[in-house]
Amino acid sequence: MKMSKEKFNPPTCPICNKDLFIIYEKIYNVWYFDTKRGIYKKTVDTMQILCPDCKSELKAIFPDGIEKYESKVKKQ
Numbered sequence: 334m335k336m337s338k339e340k341f342n343p344p345t346c347p348i349c350n351k352d353l354f355i356i357y358e359k360i361y362n363v364w365y366f367d368t369k370r371g372i373y374k375k376t377v378d379t380m381q382i383l384c385p386d387c388k389s390e391l392k393a394i395f396p397d398g399i400e401k402y403e404s405k406v407k408k409q
Contacts, residue, residue: 346386
């Protein structure tokens with residue numbers, strides 16, 4: 334497989350306008366107590382994607398998650 338020589342820019346944070354070379358992802362497990370069985374059950378995982386500089390939520394930039402993001406902005 335041939336590697337491309339093109340370089341891409343990461344997206345920028347819409348709040349602080351810094352390039353998002355690094356982003357934070359927090360995954361929260363949500364559990365509820367089942368009173369009929371006396372145990373906790375896991376329901377859903379929730380995810381936060383945050384700017385490391387201003388801590389703003391970046392879900393609008395990564396609606397399908399970080400691993401599915403593909404940059405379209407090439408370096409000048």
